[in-house]
Amino acid sequence: IDGVDLGRELERRKRIPQMETIRVGKAVAEALSALESVGIIHRDVKPTNVMIDVDGVVKLTDFGIAKIVGYDTITATSQMPMTMAYAAPEVWEGKATNRSDLYALGVVLFQCLAGRPPFSGSPAQLFREHTTKDPDYTLLPEGTVPALRDLLRDCLAKLEDERPRDAASVAERLG
Numbered sequence: 001i002d003g004v005d006l007g008r009e010l011e012r013r014k015r016i017p018q019m020e021t022i023r024v025g026k027a028v029a030e031a032l033s034a035l036e037s038v039g040i041i042h043r044d045v046k047p048t049n050v051m052i053d054v055d056g057v058v059k060l061t062d063f064g065i066a067k068i069v070g071y072d073t074i075t076a077t078s079q080m081p082m083t084m085a086y087a088a089p090e091v092w093e094g095k096a097t098n099r100s101d102l103y104a105l106g107v108v109l110f111q112c113l114a115g116r117p118p119f120s121g122s123p124a125q126l127f128r129e130h131t132t133k134d135p136d137y138t139l140l141p142e143g144t145v146p147a148l149r150d151l152l153r154d155c156l157a158k159l160e161d162e163r164p165r166d167a168a169s170v171a172e173r174l175g
Contacts, residue, residue, distance in 0.1 A: 001059060006108070007048035016112035018144060024050065025109045026174035027058035032105065032167035036098045043096050045104035046086045047111065085117045089131045089158050099160045102170055106155025109148075114139040118156065131158065147173065 006024065009016065016024065028050055035042055042049075042060065049062040088103035090096065111117045118135030119126055135156055137149060151173050157163045164170050 001051045001053050001061070003051055003053035005048045005061075006050040006052065006112070007046070009052065010047055010111065010115075015115040015141070018113065018141065018148065021109055021112040022148065022174050024052070024058050024112065025105065026171050028060055028105055028108070029102075029167045029171035029174060031060035032098070032101050033171055035101075036167055041096055041098055042101050042104075043091075044083060044086075045101050045108060046083045047108055050108065084123055084126045085120065087126070087130060088160070090160055092127055092131060097160060098166060099163045102155050102163050102167060103157075105167075105170065106152050110135060110140070110152055110156070113141055113144060113148075 006016075028045065032042060032045070044062060045060070049060060051059045051061050053059065086104040086107045088096075088100040091100050091103075107117055116139070118139075119129035119133065121129070135152075137152070140149065140152075151164075151170065154162070154164055155170065164173070
């Protein structure tokens, strides 16, 4: 893809303006919705897997650890199937679902707005924070609209059942 990944954009710009974050989030949610419709869980939603081409079109990439629902996948025993900074609580137990992808999208959107992921540190710290701690929403820019704050809270819920039901509903809320 002729363009840049969101990870590099974040390195360069630190934060992404709210409207651009919403546009990127909607495009990723739509891609996740398309995957859900054919029974695929991406399992590695993170900024470096979000590409923005030269025309500004957002694309979700890297399906190296995607899982087709209903089929077993093989992962090396020392390899976690998702980048830890973006891993939903259930992923730490090896139970990724489409709602795990929505959690990771919430982390990406939080990072775009705040300039850093909600949690950082060693693998043990990340585990503890992803499974027990709420993000510090005061890190979000003051002008972040309430509807976007609410969506982030919903996507970053610790319990899967408290997250949006599917990516299409996330795309609709960003729309």
